[in-house]
Amino acid sequence: MKAEGKTRRGRRLWTLGMCAALAVTVLSASAQAQQGPTALRGTAGGADSPGAYGSASAVAAAKPTWRPTPAGTDVRFRGLAAVGRKAAWVAGAEGTVLRTSDGGRSWRDVSPPGASGLEFRDVEAFDTRRAVVLAIGEGDASRVLRTDDGGATWTETFRNDEPGAFYNCVSFFDRRNGLAVSDPVDGRFRILATSDGGRSWRVLPDSGMPDALPGEAGFAASGQCLVTAGARDAWLSTGGGDHARVLHSRDRGRTWEAAAATIPAGDPARGVFGLAFRDRHHGLAVGGDFTPELPSPHAAAVTGDGGRSWRPSDQPPPAYRSGVAWLPHSRSAALAVGPTGTDLTRDGGRTWETVDTGSYDTVDCTRAGTCWAAGEQGRIAVLARR
Template sequence: MRALARKVSLTGACAAMVAASFAVPGTAHAETAEGVPVWTGGLGWRVTPTGSEARFRGLAAVGRKTAWLAGSGGTVLRTTDGGRTWQNVAPPDAAGLEFRDIEAFDAKRAVVLAIGEGEASRAYSTSDGGRTWTLGFKNDEPKAFYDCMTFFDSRNGLAMSDPVDGRFRIISTKDAGRTWRVLPSEGMPAALEGEFAFAASGQCLVSHGKRDVWLATGGASRARVFHSADRGLTWTVADTPLPSGASQGVFSVAFRDSRHGVAVGGDYRPGEPSPEAAAMTSDGGRTWHPAQRPPAEYRSGAIWPRYTGPIAMAVGPTGSDLTFNAGRTWTQFDKGSFDTVDCAPDGGCWAAGEKGRAAHLTAHHPG
């Protein structure tokens, strides 16, 4: 079952337009074919052809024109023209790897994470747009299985592994992924029996600002969120109201600032119900409260840009949802399949998922 769990593992307008479009009340909407924008005068996903059949669970939105994708079969793609074309910029000899997370700082610099048992977990970095890559980390701990990573800035970042000897393992880089070191485990609370993180969207480990970072879990008797305010040296942990089990838990967390966040997840198995699979916090993750109306089905990814006020977004294999009130209620606006979502500082928002799907969020206005 643990192995099965591993398998699940916006170009938009300017920032002001995205925020304003999110907030349009009573916008007319209708269901359309998968991937076609569904809001007339509102927002919708516009799929861009990638030429790939990979499943992209790693996504980094640099801007309205530039984004990076990471996925199955060692695939890494990059666009610098708003998705009109995508270039294969994968590390050499990476075809056997499963990339599940990517962090990018601009069109040239990125770090990509491969998951798996033992040496399959790796991190590569590039500073020339993917022409060359440096292998900065190769896991040498047989018990470790790395899931997600996050960066505080263009040099300092963390990656996390499922528990090793009863505690989640954290590695740190201070040189943009060129080298990594294992952080001491003394400040990490003990894991629950069967607890792990889901490598489903690259969002089981997220950060905000210079020091705050959160780690989302499932698999055990309770779905939890860990928080560190010192870049991963010491941690606290809180229960969430999301369901938890071998295929259930918190799959993604997103924070607008150091206090306000949302958590989404559910049961990744197709056709299984996912009730109560969203929660919110206003105290930095010390306490979590269930959404009054969560997304109707499992959601694997979420994003909450600073410039959208109380508006956040979640995506999953059966659709995308918006909340206009900081996570209390969610409304579906698209039925296309996506695994992960990310927004850039300039308002460019992107989503990615199965069968090579990549899309940018567009605002539509009646002609």
């Protein structure tokens, strides 16, 4: 099945279907205060000291690998939030949400009642009790739900009523302020905002949003197409158009500036899939073509000016990658992940080395240095050193 010539609806079905045939590991950077919701994930479980998996430099030197933990299900997880040394949330297909508080020895099913028809692709957790999950899809399939009691009860806080909208990712600056992004509506990406921790949402005016390119959209592959750093900066990644772009907002989503990325696009299956910023200036982008067996040259890029310009990695990952994250407390080490493996950089994204061949869809780390991955067939794993 080819992605060429697809309509926007076709691209979305391709993302839901064909992309679901892949395994993508996404490592969303946590632990850094500059990284918005990931800072919450790193601190919510308490003042963690460096944990069992060591410092960022130790992990980088040891060539990390993933140690699976039993989840008791075979659904696919694309959303994950690490909130402490032993606590994490995952969200995925069939409206499934799981939570652990014992380092993955056991996972508790805390799925919202009646949500089996929803496709969860992102979860943002503030601590072991409070979390927000995003369901993707056209029209009213795009929804946001929140829990304040560890998943015992859930409240639907947003249901999309715009037929042309399709929400892909959600991200928070802090415990109250966050954004969600939809594919273009009437020619511009649509931004949803909250100022009360996801209890209510409003659509922001699109007057400050540049026009979308023909065929341009986001990718709901891992929850990393929208990221934040600090109190006001946000970035969103795109593909599908003639060229991939990264859009940057300095005012919590009210206005945006677009910059061309060096990762190839020009097809509904190609573009930038994942972003990670360790501060307002230094960022990484990964992507490529998620079509199975197709090559993805130039699958990574770096910026040192807040996303105003991007340059390709000198030695990129060998294949498509949809997720990338800075290792906690590191200014130069990061991981990029995808269906064929995990790659490590020790020089800020200039060169990458494959360190694991496992398949996952999403990953997150805590301030303590504990990292989790989740993906197809109910796979959830913890980063270990060998």
